[in-house]
Amino acid sequence: xxxxxxxxxxxxxxxxxxxxxxxxxxxxxxxxxxxxVERFYYLARATLVKDERHIDRFDRVFGTCFKGIEGPEAExxxxxxxxxxxxxxxxxxxxxxxxxxxxxxxxxxxxxKLMETLRQRLAEQQGRHQGGSKWVGTAGTSPFxxxxxxxxxxxxxxxxxxxxxxxxxxxKREFKNLDGDxxxxxxxxxxxxxxxxxxxxxxxxxxxxxxxxxxxxxxxxGWLDLRFVPERHNSVKVLLCLDIGGSMxxxxxxxxxxxxxxxTEFKHLEQxxxxxCVYDAxxxxxxxxxxxxxxxxxxxxxxxxxYKLILVGDASMSPYELVQPGGGVDHWNAExxxxxxxxxxxxxxxxxxxxxxxxxxxxxxxxxxxxxxxxEGRMFPLTLDGLDRAMRTLMT
Amino acid sequence: xxxxxxxxxxxxxxxxxxxxxxAVALERPLLIKGEPGTGKTILAQEVAAALGRxxxxxxxxxxxxxxxxxxxxxxxxxxxxxxLGDAKVNDIGNxxxxxxxxxxxxxxxxxxxxxxxxxxxxxxxxNDLLLELDRMEFYVYETRQTIRAKQRPVILxxxxxxxxxxxxxxxxxxxxxxxxxxxxxxxxxxxVHFPGIKHALVHxxxxxxxxxxxxxxxxxxxxxxxxxxxxxxxxxxxxxxxxLRERDPGKLIPPLHGALLKNEQDVHLxxxxxxxxxxxxx
Numbered sequence: 268x269x270x271x272x273x274x275x276x277x278x279x280x281x282x283x284x285x286x287x288x289x290x291x292x293x294x295x296x297x298x299x300x301x302x303x304v305e306r307f308y309y310l311a312r313a314t315l316v317k318d319e320r321h322i323d324r325f326d327r328v329f330g331t332c333f334k335g336i337e338g339p340e341a342e343x344x345x346x347x348x349x350x351x352x353x354x355x356x357x358x359x360x361x362x363x364x365x366x367x368x369x370x371x372x373x374x375x376x377x378x379x380k381l382m383e384t385l386r387q388r389l390a391e392q393q394g395r396h397q398g399g400s401k402w403v404g405t406a407g408t409s410p411f412x413x414x415x416x417x418x419x420x421x422x423x424x425x426x427x428x429x430x431x432x433x434x435x436x437x438x439k440r441e442f443k444n445l446d447g448d449x450x451x452x453x454x455x456x457x458x459x460x461x462x463x464x465x466x467x468x469x470x471x472x473x474x475x476x477x478x479x480x481x482x483x484x485x486x487x488x489g490w491l492d493l494r495f496v497p498e499r500h501n502s503v504k505v506l507l508c509l510d511i512g513g514s515m516x517x518x519x520x521x522x523x524x525x526x527x528x529x530x531t532e533f534k535h536l537e538q539x540x541x542x543x544c545v546y547d548a549x550x551x552x553x554x555x556x557x558x559x560x561x562x563x564x565x566x567x568x569x570x571x572x573x574y575k576l577i578l579v580g581d582a583s584m585s586p587y588e589l590v591q592p593g594g595g596v597d598h599w600n601a602e603x604x605x606x607x608x609x610x611x612x613x614x615x616x617x618x619x620x621x622x623x624x625x626x627x628x629x630x631x632x633x634x635x636x637x638x639x640x641x642x643e644g645r646m647f648p649l650t651l652d653g654l655d656r657a658m659r660t661l662m663t
Numbered sequence: 664x665x666x667x668x669x670x671x672x673x674x675x676x677x678x679x680x681x682x683x684x685x686a687v688a689l690e691r692p693l694l695i696k697g698e699p700g701t702g703k704t705i706l707a708q709e710v711a712a713a714l715g716r717x718x719x720x721x722x723x724x725x726x727x728x729x730x731x732x733x734x735x736x737x738x739x740x741x742x743x744x745x746x747l748g749d750a751k752v753n754d755i756g757n758x759x760x761x762x763x764x765x766x767x768x769x770x771x772x773x774x775x776x777x778x779x780x781x782x783x784x785x786x787x788x789x790n791d792l793l794l795e796l797d798r799m800e801f802y803v804y805e806t807r808q809t810i811r812a813k814q815r816p817v818i819l820x821x822x823x824x825x826x827x828x829x830x831x832x833x834x835x836x837x838x839x840x841x842x843x844x845x846x847x848x849x850x851x852x853x854x855v856h857f858p859g860i861k862h863a864l865v866h867x868x869x870x871x872x873x874x875x876x877x878x879x880x881x882x883x884x885x886x887x888x889x890x891x892x893x894x895x896x897x898x899x900x901x902x903x904x905x906x907l908r909e910r911d912p913g914k915l916i917p918p919l920h921g922a923l924l925k926n927e928q929d930v931h932l933x934x935x936x937x938x939x940x941x942x943x944x945x
Binding site: 284297299310313317318319322488 | 689696833834840
């Protein structure tokens with residue numbers, strides 16, 4: 268039962284295990300779902316999802332499996348998804364229909380028919396549409412679109428349910444904001460900081476464990492028995508290099524703030540700036556003046572290989588900036604960017620690149636792939652999840 | 664079997680009821696997460712009250728380990744007793760102090776055990792309780808006895824998301840995330856707590872409340888418990904709905920805002936935004 272559903276969940280990278288799946292079977296067998304699809308949805312959610320970050324993905328898989336429609340972003344199966352431009356569906360007017368008018372609107376047929384027609388219409392239609400009774404748009408009486416009225420409608424791009432019809436609980440996608448793969452925001456900041464702290468608190472020295480000593484001395488019938496515990500000790504040294512002067516400045520700033528907030532947790536945190544790619548010099552100051560320029564060799568010599576290197580940038584540049592000597596945007600560089608990066612990686616075995624660009628766009632820029640390769644696959648998106656993975660890579 | 668359907672003083676949403684009932688029926692722990700102040704801890708009290716079972720709360724602190732939840736061997740008092748020549752000293756059982764889990768396992772009537780704020784403890788804490796929560800038994804080394812649950816207690820666990828919980832632990836639980844209540848649910852919650860409150864006041868107060876909550880960049884968004892406190896204050900001070908509705912330019916911020924906004928940065932931020940809003944509206 269529901270094996271396809273289970274597999275679809277796994278395919279959507281929701282960590283469900285066999286134990287949980289069997290638990291769901293047990294719960295269904297115990298009659299908790301009471302043959303009601305909404306109750307079954309709640310039950311499946313309570314059993315299979317253990318993290319609110321996954322609930323949104325779960326909702327989408329549930330919608331797909333139990334309704335036979337493709338997900339909003341039609342991922343793995345390769346069906347072309349229709350991206351609806353936001354302004355196209357923006358609410359411009361609201362239409363108020365009388366009761367008879369509502370009654371007059373003919374229902375189109377079953378759900379499948381509705382979705383099939385929607386697909387056809389979307390293929391036919393070219394631009395934004397409002398009002399009317401056929402095309403997809405806002406404030407009309409067509410069954411597709413938002414802010415209008417049709418009793419059998421499919422709602423597209425409307426934020427709240429207006430007539431309280433046509434919408435399933437899982438289609439509301441109330442948990443969208445909690446997905447771990449969204450970019451770091453104010454909410455994520457706190458959690459991210461905690462992750463960094465955990466990363467920083469490693470290493471072991473020992474200190475006297477007083478309660479433990481008392482306990483074991485008493486158990487020893489009064490003979491002194493000293494106990495030691497590993498001390499929580501900050502021993503991590505971080506070399507942080509930030510790409511500044513581009514479209515990603517806001518995100519880079521966010522990352523900078525994040526690390527300086529965690530500064531006290533590190534033994535050392537050294538911060539440098541570069542533009543697009545690291546060449547033969549780095550800057551101490553974000554204004555990148557000639558005077559506070561530090562030659563790369565000096566950096567490599569001063570900060571030994573025990574430092575962990577974290578590069579932050581979108582890695583989006585002309586491929587020439589990576590492979591050609593003199594390809595840099597700011598000044599003449601004798602050594603191509605790729606070689607400089609190679610030297611950095613060789614000096615710092617523990618390295619990671621954080622990229623504010625969402626992971627799904629990485630394929631679109633050639634240089635991102637090249638840097639990804641140069642970093643030996645250690646490029647991570649600037650999300651909670653990515654940060655977590657990056658920290659794990661740095662620790663092992 | 665008794666089913667949890669919410670109580671007179673607690674409004675439970677459909678999905679929450681189902682999660683609780685599933686946990687009760689299958690005798691598995693239920694993990695509750697949600698914003699602070701959405702009633703996670705209260706839920707345990709209400710479940711216990713609704714099912715007519717005793718509640719055993721175990722509040723977790725950053726220093727809590729799993730062992731004191733099972734039992735503690737009080738070696739220090741045994742040592743002292745032996746030096747005083749007390750006869751009790753021969754039976755080690757006299758120095759085993761029962762923990763909350765033991766209490767729950769041995770209770771005459773199946774209790775509801777609340778493990779509150781599990782994420783406060785060390786990261787290994789949930790792992791140390793895996794077997795105990797799964798099989799509902801543990802072994803006391805000092806007396807060489809195995810303690811088994813007479814009936815499996817209903818276990819509710821709350822978490823504020825400060826630490827990730829291990830997968831092995833999660834796999835054994837049901838999970839429910841308490842969403843912040845929408846306006847209709849909130850009205851029901853208010854009705855439950857202040858029966859007979861003036862409808863106009865609630866309406867105005869909720870408008871102000873959601874406006875405050877929607878302010879971008881607040882450090883701490885006010886939650887349900889704060890709304891209830893604020894309403895109580897409004898009633899005590901006898902503030903009329905008109906006062907809430909009137910937006911006197913001199914008073915940018917709602918009356919008695921101290922109950923809603925808990926730090927001065929938030930108050931400043933809200934004042935500034937309210938000021939900007941007003942200017943735009945003119």
